Amino acid sequence: MSDSNKTDFINPSTFILLGIPGLEAAHVWISIPFCTMYIIAVLGNFTILFIVKMELSLHGPMYYFLCMLGITDLVLSTATVPKMLSNFWFNSREINFSACLTQMYFIGCFLVMESGIFVAMALDRYVAICHPLRHSTTLTNPVVAKIVLAVVLRGGMLILPYNLLARQWPYCRTNIIPHTYCEQVAVVKLACADIHVSSYYGLFMVFCVGGLDMIFIALSYIQILRAIYSLPTKDARLKALGTCSSHFCAILAFYIPGLFSSLTHRFGHNVPLHFHVLIANVNLLVPPVLHPIIYGVRTKQIRDRLLRLFTHKGT
Template sequence: MLSLRVGHRLPYSMSDSNTTDFTNPSTFVLLGVPSLEEAYVWISIPFCAMYAIAVLGNVTTLFMVKREPSLHKPMYYFLSMLAATDLVLSTSILPKTLSIFWFNSREISFSACLTQMFFLHCFTVIESGIFVAMAFDRYVAICHPLRHSTILTNRMMAKIGLAVVLRGGVLVLPFSLLAQRWPYCRTNVIAHSYCRHIAVVTLACADIQVSSYYSIFVLFFVISLDLLFIALSYSHILRALFSLPSKEAWLKAFGTCSSHLCAFLVFYIPDVFSTVIHRFCHNVPLHVLILIDNVHFLLPPMLHPIIYGMRTKKIRDMLLRVFTLKRS
């Protein structure tokens, strides 16, 4: 168990803090977005707007699926799981980021930092698993429509949901356990606005190759496995679509997949872009990297409800009905 003792309070300058000696701080200091401190209020406006849209959209999605019996189907259950995951993801980072922007509240306790790290990475893996489950649902609906209700029963849905959550928890838990083991003896200043795994463990004065290699393993394991399953599902879906007799039938069947494909791309493209920037673009300023990281965790939760609201007829009809009742 990591022994926690309060060390010297460090200034927020990385260059100064690197010369300070202490052992295992009870708190970390989040750097925020360096060199943009004077623009914090302006930066917080789009961040706050994106978060508000994300919360409103995802809460509305959950409310509609719960309230409307016609939406009690596998596709909308998975959509509810996606909405709940997006709420956790955006809420795990933005309140603390806004507290830095508005109140200069940079301190975060060691346990809170590890908790934030766990939820952030765990629910990222869970969300990726939900997209795999949604692709499987579309595969069954299009390739085996007569068996859809017998294959994706409530019992099967519960098993899939549990498997997705357990996979995320099991894969990500070692991040926090390993980070808890390392001694931190040079600086407690995290060069980020939230407790990103690699930003925390690089502060340890120990050989962190285990943490580094394991994070790379999880990244490639999750991405490669999930993309493989999604690609296989859609290869079968496309084969079934091309066998349909008319263009109208093709468009109608493909329309049921378009929302999933858009939401999938909105989730993966910013994630891949952020990963590539971090791994290969070493000349990018730190504040640009931090802003990209924050936006890539806020953009999908904001856009997913909009995508499903625009592309799914039942959700559009439900929204129109709700607003009509409120006006009358």
Template sequence: MSDSNTTNFTNPSTFILLGIPGLEVAHIWISIPFCTMYAIAILGNFTILFIVKREPSLHEPMFYFLCMLAVTDLVMSTSTVPKMLSIFWFNSREISFSACLTQMFFVYSFSAMESGILVAMALDRYVAICHPLRHSAILTNSVVAKISLAVVLRSCIFTLPYPFLARQWPYCRTNIIPHSYCRHIAVVNLACADISISSYYGLFNLFSVNGMDVFFIAVSYTLILRAIFHLPTKDAQLKTFGTCTSHLCAILALYIPDFFSSLTQRFGRNVPRHFLVLISSVYLLVPPVLHPIIYGVRTKQIRGRLLQLFFS
């Protein structure tokens, strides 16, 4: 299908992804950091999964949640980056309507799962620091499984309206998406109808899911800091707070790019389009790349096991 195809249609069989509009001549150069980051994400997250599986001492709630985080990172990046690279390398820009909606669902549902997992990890840190003697009794394997299931179900339920809303609109102008993946707002903007409900739902989802997660994390850390400040010595305070630094870095790696990307997409009217698309595309790779690095460097058990694998 030609890029210039703007004939009338109500149910497009395919969409055309432009990649980074305005930077087409630089696609090959842009692909280099994207490919490098994707390779690091794949290698790093598989390494986390391998180490936790192989090391019995890591079979505890914190590392179960870390494995969930690794899986969501792998799925989220793999659902978008291979298609991006095919656009950058081979100019393969067509994507079927159903595949586009499926990609949309995976991106948003697994992004929401990451947020939920960080809340679960905040709960684990709260119990470990505020109720250390009851940690194993409170966060049993059964409780961890129920929390994990709740995170998955919540993410799927809140994400389902995205593809359903996108499917119901009539697309009668063009099937060209000025983006590198099927971002919800980029797709529904092609509709020749009032898409206010899609835009409002996107904002509702951003603040009700991520916003509430940030709130619960903030409450957890308020209680954690209060417990830390009641410790008798400064060394004990620093040592205890040090167990939270990996989680705090993971939180920053997810939420700062997420809120920046979402808000600039909606309100950055004077920002060049290629910059907005580039930022939202890079955002999908920032958490998957940083999470294994953060936990590999900051978590003593994983760092020790990793060194043991390479030097034993």
């Protein structure tokens, strides 16, 4: 009997996404804030992209990186939320095996890319504040293009081994994923094989990639703060702090939920499963919502352009 059960699920054609285990009765209610956040994320990030494209004065390194951040947020939220809502609203739980691994790859790839974008933004702020006279000659368009290419290639290549391992393993336990999307750890746990290599690689990604990025960002901001507090006047210090505060808020909104989600999923064995799933969804939904709000409110050039846009429409 056990042998027949195993052969049923070796390389299944589809997986079943349960949603949020234990909270199935509340799926419709949970879908309301999730759908609202998705709409805000899509509208907000498209607005940022539109404003930067239309305003020639915003065609600089900081805003190029901001556009890349917006595209990354759109991909991350769109890769997960529509399927999640179809599950909540229409009980559409099935997902093709290849589609599941593709979703898993895109989520991992773009999360690594987003971390790299924050490093690039920290570099931009470091050069702008610590070496302002060299900013235009250091971060030229070709240099920015190379940074963007490096961020994209790093994200695509570092996640690839994880997905290749996941694709070759046999899945003979079950095809039911207790999650709202094909989260890496949740999928890998279904494999009836030794997954220690995958677990170690996942920890490498968390601590070495995410950790190194955070160290680089922290070192950049230490130098930035030293430069800011050495400025002669209070007004100059406040202006410099204002240009960095939006970046710092966005960094916290990305890294804190992400680290918490990753560590609790691997080490928080006593944490309820539905809490794991909710935190994982917050990690993917909240940053794309907050980033347009943070940059739209805190960045004067974007705020002024947005106000002019609505003023012209109203007149």
